[in-house]
Amino acid sequence: MVSPTSPVVNIYPLSSYTFGMKEPKMEKDTSVADRLARMKVNYMKEGMRTSVEAILLVQEHNHPHILLLQIGNTFCKLPGGRLKPGENEIEGLKRKLSSKLAANSLAHQPNWQIGECAAVWWRPNFETVMYPYCPPHITKPKECKKLFVVHLSEREYFAVPKNLKLLAVPLFELYDNVQRYGPVISTIPQQLSRFQFKMVNS
Secondary structure (H helix, E strand, O other), rough: OOOOOEEEEEOOHHHHHHEEEOOOOHHHHHHHHHHHHHHHHHHHHHOOOEEEEEEEEEEEEOEEEEEEEEEEOEEEEEEEEOOOOOHHHHHHHHHHHHHHHOOOOOHHOOOOOEEEEEEEEEEOOOOOOOOOOOOOOOOOOOOEEEEEEOOOOOOOOEEOOOOOEEEOOOOEOOOOOHHHHHHHHOOOOHHHOOOOOEEEOO
16 A cells, blocks of 8 residues: 555556657767776766666556667667766756657757656666665765656657657566666666556546
8 A cells, every 4th residue: 555645646648648750869889888988988087977867657558657768679778868067967857858858849848847766776886787775885986877757747749869769668567677677677666666656547
């Protein structure tokens, strides 16, 4: 039973959103090794990397689905990215969401309502492994990643870069599926268990 004080998230049907296309958003790195090498260079210049990612919820068949960006045929990620040094988390996430999913026209900018922080992950070293805590022997973690629930309005227009796909993946598909989605995305169902979902059928 969810506590009456649990944060409420209104979830609207996937069919109430409109999806279009925009110019490709190329990845800065062609491999994991490249990405870790670039992270190292940035760390030397700016210190710990801070990144923010969005949990965007829609529903199909009265079950919550998360919107994920798919790169190529296998790799999925949450929309978001790295903050600029000193940038506010909320404003930075809005900037990243607009860059990834908003149309170029100002008339079609989604109303990004950034809600609660659902999880914090730490990267102790320049490696792919991240933890939902900072190991005690690590005094200089290399990245802190925060996941925020974004409260979507009932109707929005999303423009997806041509080289990416936007997938609506059900929570039951993500749960415990580390092999397919990695530890951060596959534990979102547990992180969301403290929220109260209100399925709104428009």
